[in-house]
Every structure is written in C-alpha cells, then in structure tokens.
Amino acid sequence: MTASTSSIVQVKRPDLVVPGETFESVTEIVSRPMEMKLPSWWLITFCVAVSGVLLLKSMLAYLIWEGIGIWGLNNPVGWGYAIVNFVFWVGIGHAGTLISAILFLFRQKWRTAINRFAEAMTIFAVICAGIFPGVHIGRQWLAYWLFPIPNSMGMWPNFKSPLLWDVFAVSTYFTVSLMFWYVGLVPDLATVRDRAKSKVRQMIYGIFSLGWRGSNRHWQNYEKAYLLLAALATPLVLSVHSIVSFDFAVSQLPGWHTTIFPPYFVAGAIFSGFAMVVTLMVLARQLFNLKALVTIGHLERMNKIILLTGMLVGYAYGMEFFMAWYSGYQYETFAFINRATGPYAWAYWIMVSCNVISPQLFWFKKCRTSIPIMFIVSIFVNIGMWFERFVITVTSLHRDFLPSSWGYYSPTWVDVCTFIGSFGLFFTLFLLFLRFLPVISISEIKNVMPEADPHYGEEH
Amino acid sequence: MNEILLAEFSTPGKLLKAAEKLSNCGYTTYETYSPFPIHGMDDAMRLKHSKLGWIVLCGGATGLIAGFSLQTWVSLHYPLIISGKPFFSYQAFIPVTFELMVLFSAFSAVFGMFALNKLPQHYNPIFKSDYFRKVTSHGFFIGIDSNEKGYDRDKLRDLFATLDVKHIEVIEDDE
Known part of the structure; x- marks a missing residue:
C-alpha cells in the first residue's frame, strides 16, 4: 500500500511558455513588434501586398464597368472562380474560430499563443470571401437586395433559398468574429496604451481600450462574456460552413446533391484554415522573434489537427465515390467517374495528392516538428483545398445531363488577377495587424503561466 | 475631496490574500486590479455572480x-x-x-x-498614478476609495504593512 502511494509521480505537462519568462518579459516580447523600428521586410512586403489591392480594385472596377462576361463563365458552367474563391476564403477563416472558441471550451490552454493571430486571419479571410458573391450578382449596385430592407417596390427576399441563408450566415459570422476579436483585444490595447511613449499613440490606443484598467469586477463580467461568445461562436462556425455547403447540397445536381456535404465542408474548412495558420505563424514567429511564446510544441499540435482533418477530408472523398456506386444512380456514378478520369482529372489528382497524401508526413514526429517540412506541407494543403472547391464546383457542372450541353471552363486573366488581388488584400490587412496590434493575447498567455496561479510556490 | 489609497503587491497570491483580509475586515467596495483575471478572486472579494x-x-x-x-x-x-x-x-x-x-x-x-462594466470610461482618477500604468503588464493592485465605510488611511496602511505590500500611494480626486 505504501509502495503504491509513494510511486505516484505527478505527470508534468509540457510548458506552454518557455520557462524563465516573467509577466513583464511576456509583455515585452509581444509589444516589441509594435514598438521596434519598422523593419525593411515589412515595408517591402507591404508594398507588394498593396499593389495586390490595387490589382483587385482595378479588376473589380473593370468588372462593374463591363459585366461578368469578362469572366470565364459559360453555359453550362455558370459558377466558377467567384464561388470557388468564396468557399476557399470562408474556409480559411474557420480555423480562427475553431482555435478561439472550440479549443477554449475544451480548455486547450495551448491555444492562447495562437488564438489572436488565428482570429485576425478569420476576419481578413471573411472580408476577402465577402467580395466574391458581392460582385458575382451582376448588378452590384443592387447588392442591398440581399437583405430584407423595406423598399418602395414592396419587394422581399426569398427565405427558402440557401443562398439567402448564406447571406445571413456569413454576415453574422463576420460580425460575431469581429466582436469576439475586439473583446479579446481590449485588455491588450490597454497594455499598449500604458506603454506608449508618445501622446498620439496613447490617445489612439486609449480610445480603443475604452478605459480598461484590469479591475476584477470588470474581469468577472469580461470572462463571462468571453465564455458566452465562445459558446455562441462554436455552433455558429459549424453552421456557417454547413450553410455554405447547402448552396451546393440543396440543389439536385449529381456531384452536389449529397448529405455528407455539411460535415465534409466543415472538416475541410478547419483543415485549410489550420494550414494557413501554420503558413503564417511559421513566418511571423521567425520575423518577430516570438519563439518563446509560440513554441515547436504549438506548431506540432496544429500539425496533428491538420493530419486528423486531412484524413477526414480523405474519408469524405472516398465516401462520395462509394455512395455514387452504392446508390446505383447512373448520373451520380458518371459524375464521379468523370471527376477522377474526365477532362478535369488533373485538378482532381492535384487535390488528392495535396490534401490526402501530403499530410501523411505528419505521422512522423520528425516531420511534425520540422519547420521547413510543415511550411511546405501547409502550402500544399492551401493549394489542395482551393482545388477541392474548384473540383466540386466545375466538374459537377461542366458535363450536363445531355452531351449537347457539355463544355469546358477555363478562367480568364480577369478571374486569375482578381484571385491574386484578394491575396493582396488579405496580406495588406495582415501586415497592418502584425505591426499595430498585439499578435499574441498578452493577458491570456499570462493566465496559463504557472506564476499566474495564486498558490504558485506554496507547499502542497 | 475624495482620495484613493492604492497598494501594490508583487504576486497574484499576495493580492488574493490581501483581498481576503479586506473582506474579512468588512470592506466591500474596494477593487483589485491585475493584468489578467486571478482564479479565486471573485470569492475573495465576495462578489456575486455576473448578471x-x-x-x-x-x-x-x-x-x-x-x-x-x-x-x-x-x-x-x-x-x-x-x-x-x-x-x-x-x-x-x-x-x-x-x-x-x-x-x-x-x-x-x-x-x-x-x-x-460602465465602459467606455476614459477618465478615472486611478489613471493619475504613473505607478498604476504597469497594471496592464505585471502590477497587482488594490484600490480603496475614501467613500468606503470605515475608511481610515493610517489604519489601512498598517493593515497592508502586515500583508507584505510592495508600494502604497494616495491618489487625490478633485472632481
């Protein structure tokens, strides 16, 4: 009996912050990117990103001037790059909410090092996503028809349409993500305010930090609000990509009309979003020297989620084929055989290699913890997930029921430049975020340090 | 004229003990300030649940x-x-x-x-203290307003001295 009790060893969890850091040094590390001299790499990449924004703007201006005939859409492929890019960007956003809300509810403390970063990514990705359906409607000056606004024509939207559900889902998602992000930022903006050397800086951060002073009565309501927002954002994020998948699944087109779509889309969204977080985080922790707070352990955990969700997506690819065969429905069977062997087989196999094969490297700890390998795999996953949406959209449309209405869709230069331009917008916003806001949640990361426990250092 | 007695403690643990002590002495409207929420502080301050x-x-x-x-x-x-x-x-x-x-x-x-939380509230007398600025980084403070029942500056100074206080200052609020 004595032997068994004495052999109990307390299992130590891996440190979330490199040991030796104090509350003060954490503040220093996170504040440094905002306070240091503007690095030249920042200026250069910012100029490149802003030229991307200009490209996007000119493509959109040309589109509004000329009409959507300048895109590669044809009959039968009436949905092309616009919807592909929309789903791609919304999907990327989902990792941010998963990290900030779902991992919060599961008490995954490692999320504190990456949640701010991932939430910022969510917001910027949803902004990029929102552009595409907005301009795809053809008469962009009537975009307000999407919302139920009383008007002199007495006209109202059709609430039975998944496209309208999408309007509500994406705009709610954006608003809630923005509020969640801002609430998380308030205490940290106060930190920046209190460190400010110049009056202007103190004023600007002072206004946005709303007079936060770390009062415990405030923290009490704050923590409650944060918990409630996490609890609201969790079903929200699942609903958003489910509703995005309804855009396809509620139609009766072979290749789209499947019940697996909602979970399959959500898994794919998390998969692509984590890949994007890894891509950006690997760069940011290097450039801004955040390695004490974002450790290899954090990146390894993200890679494990990429491996898991990659296999979920792979399972969905397989299941779609199985159902096409098992249903005995010839059009469905044709759609899938055509997907893997038809004119777009190249796109299908790019998708499979990037999404299903490349993450398998993460079975090996060496690969999961190697910065160059995880960077390359995350880029592959980003490419693969864009192709997934391309494959779903275009291969299902391009061969209609009658061979007389078969076609082939290729994007025009305008399509391609608009897509490239959306990356310019994303990176412009991201670079501004890196420079002007705390990229890691200062108050939350302090909370997971052992010193934050009031009984730290006491005898048990 | 009101004043606020501001006391700084070096760790979350000491702040928590000081808050417990104040509550036991019957103080209710004092406030604790910290860079992050401290586990157990709501109970130490005898706060009701958030509405x-x-x-x-x-x-x-x-x-x-x-x-x-x-x-x-x-x-x-x-x-x-x-x-x-x-x-x-x-x-x-x-x-x-x-x-x-x-x-x-x-x-x-x-x-x-x-x-x-009555935010935004960009003016607060406590911001007059430059010392208080580290509350959002690594400072742990207690502030007691002179409106608090039983407020006695010297008595509180003595009480804080027994609680391993790091720094004490008095902020005058002329509004």
Whole structure:
C-alpha cells in the first residue's frame, strides 16, 4: 500500500511558455513588434501586398464597368472562380474560430499563443470571401437586395433559398468574429496604451481600450462574456460552413446533391484554415522573434489537427465515390467517374495528392516538428483545398445531363488577377495587424503561466 | 475631496490574500486590479455572480423570435411560389432564425458586458498614478476609495504593512 502511494509521480505537462519568462518579459516580447523600428521586410512586403489591392480594385472596377462576361463563365458552367474563391476564403477563416472558441471550451490552454493571430486571419479571410458573391450578382449596385430592407417596390427576399441563408450566415459570422476579436483585444490595447511613449499613440490606443484598467469586477463580467461568445461562436462556425455547403447540397445536381456535404465542408474548412495558420505563424514567429511564446510544441499540435482533418477530408472523398456506386444512380456514378478520369482529372489528382497524401508526413514526429517540412506541407494543403472547391464546383457542372450541353471552363486573366488581388488584400490587412496590434493575447498567455496561479510556490 | 489609497503587491497570491483580509475586515467596495483575471478572486472579494448570462438569454430570445417572425411575415406578405413549397415553410426558416439568435446573443454579450462594466470610461482618477500604468503588464493592485465605510488611511496602511505590500500611494480626486 505504501509502495503504491509513494510511486505516484505527478505527470508534468509540457510548458506552454518557455520557462524563465516573467509577466513583464511576456509583455515585452509581444509589444516589441509594435514598438521596434519598422523593419525593411515589412515595408517591402507591404508594398507588394498593396499593389495586390490595387490589382483587385482595378479588376473589380473593370468588372462593374463591363459585366461578368469578362469572366470565364459559360453555359453550362455558370459558377466558377467567384464561388470557388468564396468557399476557399470562408474556409480559411474557420480555423480562427475553431482555435478561439472550440479549443477554449475544451480548455486547450495551448491555444492562447495562437488564438489572436488565428482570429485576425478569420476576419481578413471573411472580408476577402465577402467580395466574391458581392460582385458575382451582376448588378452590384443592387447588392442591398440581399437583405430584407423595406423598399418602395414592396419587394422581399426569398427565405427558402440557401443562398439567402448564406447571406445571413456569413454576415453574422463576420460580425460575431469581429466582436469576439475586439473583446479579446481590449485588455491588450490597454497594455499598449500604458506603454506608449508618445501622446498620439496613447490617445489612439486609449480610445480603443475604452478605459480598461484590469479591475476584477470588470474581469468577472469580461470572462463571462468571453465564455458566452465562445459558446455562441462554436455552433455558429459549424453552421456557417454547413450553410455554405447547402448552396451546393440543396440543389439536385449529381456531384452536389449529397448529405455528407455539411460535415465534409466543415472538416475541410478547419483543415485549410489550420494550414494557413501554420503558413503564417511559421513566418511571423521567425520575423518577430516570438519563439518563446509560440513554441515547436504549438506548431506540432496544429500539425496533428491538420493530419486528423486531412484524413477526414480523405474519408469524405472516398465516401462520395462509394455512395455514387452504392446508390446505383447512373448520373451520380458518371459524375464521379468523370471527376477522377474526365477532362478535369488533373485538378482532381492535384487535390488528392495535396490534401490526402501530403499530410501523411505528419505521422512522423520528425516531420511534425520540422519547420521547413510543415511550411511546405501547409502550402500544399492551401493549394489542395482551393482545388477541392474548384473540383466540386466545375466538374459537377461542366458535363450536363445531355452531351449537347457539355463544355469546358477555363478562367480568364480577369478571374486569375482578381484571385491574386484578394491575396493582396488579405496580406495588406495582415501586415497592418502584425505591426499595430498585439499578435499574441498578452493577458491570456499570462493566465496559463504557472506564476499566474495564486498558490504558485506554496507547499502542497 | 475624495482620495484613493492604492497598494501594490508583487504576486497574484499576495493580492488574493490581501483581498481576503479586506473582506474579512468588512470592506466591500474596494477593487483589485491585475493584468489578467486571478482564479479565486471573485470569492475573495465576495462578489456575486455576473448578471451577464440573463442579458444574453434575453438577447438570444429576442433574436430567435424576431428572426422567425420576420420570415413568417415576409413569406405571407410577399408570397413567392418556389417549387410548390408552402408559403409558411418553417423548416426552411431555421437557418436564418438560428443565425439571428446567435447575432443578437453576441451583441448582448458584448454590449451587455461593456454596460455592466460602465465602459467606455476614459477618465478615472486611478489613471493619475504613473505607478498604476504597469497594471496592464505585471502590477497587482488594490484600490480603496475614501467613500468606503470605515475608511481610515493610517489604519489601512498598517493593515497592508502586515500583508507584505510592495508600494502604497494616495491618489487625490478633485472632481
């Protein structure tokens, strides 16, 4: 009996912050990117990103001037790059909410090092996503028809349409993500305010930090609000990509009309979003020297989620084929055989290699913890997930029921430049975020340090 | 003229002990300040639970009812025949109802929290202390307003001295 009790060893969890850091040094590390001299790499990449924004703007201006005939859409492929890019960007956003809300509810403390970063990514990705359906409607000056606004024509939207559900889902998602992000930022903006050397800086951060002073009565309501927002954002994020998948699944087109779509889309969204977080985080922790707070352990955990969700997506690819065969429905069977062997087989196999094969490297700890390998795999996953949406959209449309209405869709230069331009917008916003806001949640990361426990250092 | 007695402690543990001591001595309106929420502080200060949950419940219920009735009203008032579905297709109204419920709940969570905390409040006498600026980085403070019942500056100084205080200062509020 004595032997068994004495052999109990307390299992130590891996440190979330490199040991030796104090509350003060954490503040220093996170504040440094905002306070240091503007690095030249920042200026250069910012100029490149802003030229991307200009490209996007000119493509959109040309589109509004000329009409959507300048895109590669044809009959039968009436949905092309616009919807592909929309789903791609919304999907990327989902990792941010998963990290900030779902991992919060599961008490995954490692999320504190990456949640701010991932939430910022969510917001910027949803902004990029929102552009595409907005301009795809053809008469962009009537975009307000999407919302139920009383008007002199007495006209109202059709609430039975998944496209309208999408309007509500994406705009709610954006608003809630923005509020969640801002609430998380308030205490940290106060930190920046209190460190400010110049009056202007103190004023600007002072206004946005709303007079936060770390009062415990405030923290009490704050923590409650944060918990409630996490609890609201969790079903929200699942609903958003489910509703995005309804855009396809509620139609009766072979290749789209499947019940697996909602979970399959959500898994794919998390998969692509984590890949994007890894891509950006690997760069940011290097450039801004955040390695004490974002450790290899954090990146390894993200890679494990990429491996898991990659296999979920792979399972969905397989299941779609199985159902096409098992249903005995010839059009469905044709759609899938055509997907893997038809004119777009190249796109299908790019998708499979990037999404299903490349993450398998993460079975090996060496690969999961190697910065160059995880960077390359995350880029592959980003490419693969864009192709997934391309494959779903275009291969299902391009061969209609009658061979007389078969076609082939290729994007025009305008399509391609608009897509490239959306990356310019994303990176412009991201670079501004890196420079002007705390990229890691200062108050939350302090909370997971052992010193934050009031009984730290006491005898048990 | 009011004043605030501001005491700094070096660790979250000492702050928690000091708050417990103040509560035991019968003080109720004092405030503790820290760069992050400290586990157990609500109990040490004898605070009641946050009311925010009820506010969010009301917000969510409003969103739910508003969303469903908007769609019902629109579908009956502006009837569209869509593949022969009934005008009142409540199944199809669920996604938008859900989204509006979440939206309204989130609004009430955020603005309810700000309202309960009386934020934004850009002026506060406590900001006059330069020393207090580290509260958002690594400072742990207690502030007692002279309006507090039984406030006695010297008595409190002695009390804090027994609690391993790091620094004490008096902030005068001339408003």
